[in-house]
């Protein structure tokens with residue numbers, strides 16, 4: 001929607017400061033939910049006079065921290081902000097006003113804020129005050145850091161990351177369902193970090209019955225992490241009273257069909273009805289509901305049926321795939337249940353955006369091509 005510049009108006013110093021603002025923003029990776037991760041640097045040329053990042057909803061925004069640090073040195077400075085400064089009175093007053101009041105001379109922004117309460121008004125406010133405003137420096141990186149926030153506000157659904165662990169022959173469990181463990185410790189610790197940055201973790205009631213997952217974050221550096229909401233697609237509300245997802249370790253939401261009877265043991269957790277389609281929960285409706293509940297990044301850790309249905313419906317934004325150097329054989333369970341293909345030309349295509357070894361395993365990140 002925004003202007004694309006063919007000749008860069010940004011200098012190497014601008015790039016360096018914005019890169020720093022993005023690294024600061026990333027410090028809020030586990031804690032800003034439902035807000036975006038945002039960083040800010042105030043500088044005169046190369047000299048940095050203030051830095052800040054947004055840590056937690058309800059606490060000051062990145063710009064406010066940087067302005068406090070800079071004090072009187074903010075006058076005449078350039079502010080580098082990874083997201084358009086806000087123009088609204090939310091949990092905190094507008095950052096655009098604070099930048100104007102501090103006498104900042106120029107504001108460089110990475111990405112526009114799609115929040116309907118901001119949506120260009122922050123940039124307008126700054127320009128109206130006579131501040132030089134430029135937008136778009138490292139926009140892609142800023143959007144990537146907040147893929148979930150942008151997805152929720154621009155598409156009305158969370159960014160969906162599908163986590164899968166498979167053997168070299170593409171199997172995820174033995175025929176009896178045994179899957180502990182296919183991958184090694186390094187890979188499993190890595191999964192914890194992806195969980196920690198997620199707003200919610202989703203699975204199906206089949207996986208709850210078969211594996212009884214905890215779906216919690218167990219991470220040494222996870223202190224202060226906003227615990228992800230555990231979401232179970234449970235059409236008939238068959239999650240048993242003994243299931244870990246019903247314990248008090250994290251909040252849980254059970255999504256069920258409108259006509260499902262609510263057994264007494266689910267009273268302790270939140271339940272919400274989702275429309276059905278061909279006898280199954282409508283996946284798109286479920287995702288809309290989660291977006292309305294401010295879920296930015298949604299990590300799916302489910303069996304082949306739910307994972308395949310999400311993938312076939314085009315709702316998967318990223319595959320987080322761990323591959324272990326083991327073979328499980330023909331009788332073992334497949335990665336994704338997908339409809340058969342009539343011809344090779346119709347094959348599902350993905351592109352690899354990152355690949356790396358983790359202990360004896362490999363981690364691939366893929367996105368639909």
Ligand code: AOF
Nearest residue numbers: 038054061062085086090091092095115
């Ligand atoms: C900024 N700087 O560091 C962040 C911004 O209600 P609040 O106060 O928590 O505001 C949340 C909204 O503010 C959020 O949805 C997004 O639009 C914007 N986030 N804006 O100027 C920041 N974190």
Ligand code: ZN
Nearest residue numbers: 061086094095
């Ligand atoms: Zn703000």
